[in-house]
Amino acid sequence: MHIQQTQIERKIHLNMNYYLGIDFGGTEIKIGIINDTGTIIIKNKYVTDTTKSGDEIVAHIADCALELIGKSGIPKSAIKGAGIGSPGLLDPEKGLLKVVTNVPQLNGINFAEGIGSRLGIPAFLDNDVNAMTLGEFFFGAGKGYKHIIGLTLGTGVGGGIILNGELHRGASFTAGEIGHMSIATDGLYCPCGNYGCLERYIGKDGIVTRFTAFKNKGIETSIDKYLEDGKITPKAIAIAAADGDKLSTEVLSETGKILGIALATLTNVLNPEIFIVGGGIANAGDLILEPARHELIKRAYTIPARAVKVVPASLKNDAGIVGSASIAVAKLK
Amino acid sequence: MHIQQTQIERKIHLNMNYYLGIDFGGTEIKIGIINDTGTIIIKNKYVTDTTKSGDEIVAHIADCALELIGKSGIPKSAIKGAGIGSPGLLDPEKGLLKVVTNVPQLNGINFAEGIGSRLGIPAFLDNDVNAMTLGEFFFGAGKGYKHIIGLTLGTGVGGGIILNGELHRGASFTAGEIGHMSIATDGLYCPCGNYGCLERYIGKDGIVTRFTAFKNKGIETSIDKYLEDGKITPKAIAIAAADGDKLSTEVLSETGKILGIALATLTNVLNPEIFIVGGGIANAGDLILEPARHELIKRAYTIPARAVKVVPASLKNDAGIVGSASIAVAKLK
Numbered sequence: 235m236h237i238q239q240t241q242i243e244r245k246i247h248l249n250m251n252y253y254l255g256i257d258f259g260g261t262e263i264k265i266g267i268i269n270d271t272g273t274i275i276i277k278n279k280y281v282t283d284t285t286k287s288g289d290e291i292v293a294h295i296a297d298c299a300l301e302l303i304g305k306s307g308i309p310k311s312a313i314k315g316a317g318i319g320s321p322g323l324l325d326p327e328k329g330l331l332k333v334v335t336n337v338p339q340l341n342g343i344n345f346a347e348g349i350g351s352r353l354g355i356p357a358f359l360d361n362d363v364n365a366m367t368l369g370e371f372f373f374g375a376g377k378g379y380k381h382i383i384g385l386t387l388g389t390g391v392g393g394g395i396i397l398n399g400e401l402h403r404g405a406s407f408t409a410g411e412i413g414h415m416s417i418a419t420d421g422l423y424c425p426c427g428n429y430g431c432l433e434r435y436i437g438k439d440g441i442v443t444r445f446t447a448f449k450n451k452g453i454e455t456s457i458d459k460y461l462e463d464g465k466i467t468p469k470a471i472a473i474a475a476a477d478g479d480k481l482s483t484e485v486l487s488e489t490g491k492i493l494g495i496a497l498a499t500l501t502n503v504l505n506p507e508i509f510i511v512g513g514g515i516a517n518a519g520d521l522i523l524e525p526a527r528h529e530l531i532k533r534a535y536t537i538p539a540r541a542v543k544v545v546p547a548s549l550k551n552d553a554g555i556v557g558s559a560s561i562a563v564a565k566l567k
Numbered sequence: 568m569h570i571q572q573t574q575i576e577r578k579i580h581l582n583m584n585y586y587l588g589i590d591f592g593g594t595e596i597k598i599g600i601i602n603d604t605g606t607i608i609i610k611n612k613y614v615t616d617t618t619k620s621g622d623e624i625v626a627h628i629a630d631c632a633l634e635l636i637g638k639s640g641i642p643k644s645a646i647k648g649a650g651i652g653s654p655g656l657l658d659p660e661k662g663l664l665k666v667v668t669n670v671p672q673l674n675g676i677n678f679a680e681g682i683g684s685r686l687g688i689p690a691f692l693d694n695d696v697n698a699m700t701l702g703e704f705f706f707g708a709g710k711g712y713k714h715i716i717g718l719t720l721g722t723g724v725g726g727g728i729i730l731n732g733e734l735h736r737g738a739s740f741t742a743g744e745i746g747h748m749s750i751a752t753d754g755l756y757c758p759c760g761n762y763g764c765l766e767r768y769i770g771k772d773g774i775v776t777r778f779t780a781f782k783n784k785g786i787e788t789s790i791d792k793y794l795e796d797g798k799i800t801p802k803a804i805a806i807a808a809a810d811g812d813k814l815s816t817e818v819l820s821e822t823g824k825i826l827g828i829a830l831a832t833l834t835n836v837l838n839p840e841i842f843i844v845g846g847g848i849a850n851a852g853d854l855i856l857e858p859a860r861h862e863l864i865k866r867a868y869t870i871p872a873r874a875v876k877v878v879p880a881s882l883k884n885d886a887g888i889v890g891s892a893s894i895a896v897a898k899l900k
Contacts, residue, residue, distance in 0.1 A: 381737060381738050393836070395836075395837075398735070402730055402731070402837070403838070404837060404839065404871065404874075405838050405839060405874040405875065406838055406870050406871055406874040407838070408868060408871045408874075409836065409837050409838035409871075410836065410838075411835035411836060411868060412836060414832075414835040414867075414868065415832045416832050416866065417749065417751075418751055418752050419750050419751050419763075419825070419828055420751075421752075426868060427865065427868075428831060428835075428867070429866070495752055499747075499749050499832075500836070502744035502747040502761075503728075503742065503743065503744060503745060504728075504735070505736070505737020505738050505739055505740070505741045505742035505743075506737065506738060507738040532760065533761040534760075534761070535741060535744060535759060537656070537739050538737065538741045541737075541738040541739040541741075542738065
């Protein structure tokens with residue numbers, strides 16, 4: 235089912251390489267084709283029909299992608315590969331989905347093989363945060379760097395780690411769980427089983443809970459003007475802060491400070507060149523990133539602290555498609 | 568100045584490769600030759616004469632190494648390279664010592680070039696914790712693994728990180744500062760500028776301070792039978808614990824638990840295959856490592872927690888020489 239179709243650019247060079255990006259999610263699927271400078275040539279959005287079987291979902295994605303390729307006018311032979319970014323637990327080497335919480339009929343499905351064989355294009359699977367980090371590495375804020383840590387701040391806090399120009403997936407492909415660094419030994423209990431997980435403080439719920447606690451104490455705020463569907467959300471807090479609401483600014487500043495504590499630990503342990511911060515909450519920009527930088531410099535060793543930048547993700551709305559396509563770029567470059 | 572000379576083994580095969588290891592420290596220098604299975608052929612210890620100039624120290628080390636090579640009967644042409652492990656801040660790519668706290672006349676000296684040119688053997692420099700980790704990787708507890716985190720527990724807490732079979736040094740060669748992970752946002756102040764650094768809790772002073780606080784509260788302990796030079800030390804605590812002293816056992820158990828909190832964070836972030844724990848305090852063995860494993864399993868995500876082992880370093884007293892030689896093995900393999 236088509237929601238929207240855009241053709242951002244239509245420069246097709248036959249001697250250029252193209253990559254298909256499939257950004258799979260529990261509610262929608264974004265598909266697009268990028269060229270080898272990371273420009274999206276064509277893209278479209280589709281609904282994830284969770285009433286269908288796993289195999290039907292695979293077939294549907296492939297059909298949508300084939301249709302999009304047809305419309306693009308790009309010969310299939312020029313599309314070097316397809317990258318699929320997905321949430322959940324997966325095996326990127328096998329291309330296998332293991333646990334997709336919201337679409338359990340996909341558990342155990344070989345997504346890369348199922349989609350790739352239907353497309354007749356080599357396809358590669360990885361998780362969405364690794365995809366975002368690869369996208370920034372090849373085509374965004376991470377261009378020219380080789381030691382990169384990508385973070386996504388949203389409901390959860392995710393991470394992707396590129397060291398020496400290679401994605402680090404770890405022994406069982408679960409590396410990058412930056413949201414589950416414990417920053418406080420006896421801190422808030424986290425459903426993951428740990429205490430004091432970063433995500434509990436700077437994930438969506440953590441921010442809203444902290445804000446609400448201050449508000450309930452009677453601290454003045456204009457947040458009621460900015461509610462989303464009647465609710466306090468990080469987006470509402472960011473807009474209120476941008477409009478000068480003091481409590482909102484303070485809660486975001488504290489969020490940045492807590493982020494900076496974790497970045498300092500990562501700086502001391504991994505000595506990266508750049509932290510690239512994306513995800514909805516990162517839209518608050520320097521309201522979060524500036525206190526994070528300040529705390530990082532205060533807490534980390536001087537030499538690695540000076541060597542690292544903290545910047546916002548640059549791909550924004552296209553991060554999903556460009557990132558997913560970048561999974562294929564990484565494999566085929 | 569010779570303190571001691573041992574020839575552990577004397578099997579010299581002309582078609583074998585040999586590596587020289589120079590374990591440099593502020594009080595003594597250990598030099599040895601290993602074969603390509605990591606067996607020490609010959610070794611010796613020398614005093615670091617801190618009254619000498621930087622150049623004189625370099626010349627002295629080279630002279631000692633040349634003499635040892637002569638005694639070994641191994642032709643110099645069979646010694647493929649020399650590895651130098653050193654404390655302090657250094658540039659492993661240039662072979663340059665930058666800040667050697669206890670021997671400041673070495674600051675700015677190109678150790679690798681200075682020693683290597685005198686020996687007529689390619690020489691490579693790295694820090695002592697990276698050396699230890701490389702030694703375990705090639706010849707010790709880390710053999711056969713590719714994602715390894717080495718830790719040294721002593722006065723300080725150091726770390727070496729091997730990912731995908733390669734040492735990760737980071738953007739400014741300072742990666743691995745595991746002792747300066749903050750495990751408690753508002754925890755103990757650390758001279759590094761951070762709060763709640765792991766080292767403040769499980770480094771030598773942290774352990775002794777905790778022990779002393781309990782003792783001063785009147786908790787019964789037989790530690791006085793085990794003092795070193797009249798002092799409570801981690802070694803005394805470990806011996807007392809092995810002899811059944813309850814407070815000693817509890818303090819080591821708590822030390823292991825705190826270590827486990829940091830290992831859980833590293834497991835979530837890096838998903839390694841094995842933690843290899845060395846250094847003086849690690850001699851307490853399972854009194855520390857078993858609580859660490861328990862806490863790691865409790866706190867880290869199930870999949871990476873199941874994928875990782877926590878083991879003691881296996882090279883023990885030879886870790887310095889074998890590790891240092893391994894710096895050359897890594898470069899020349």
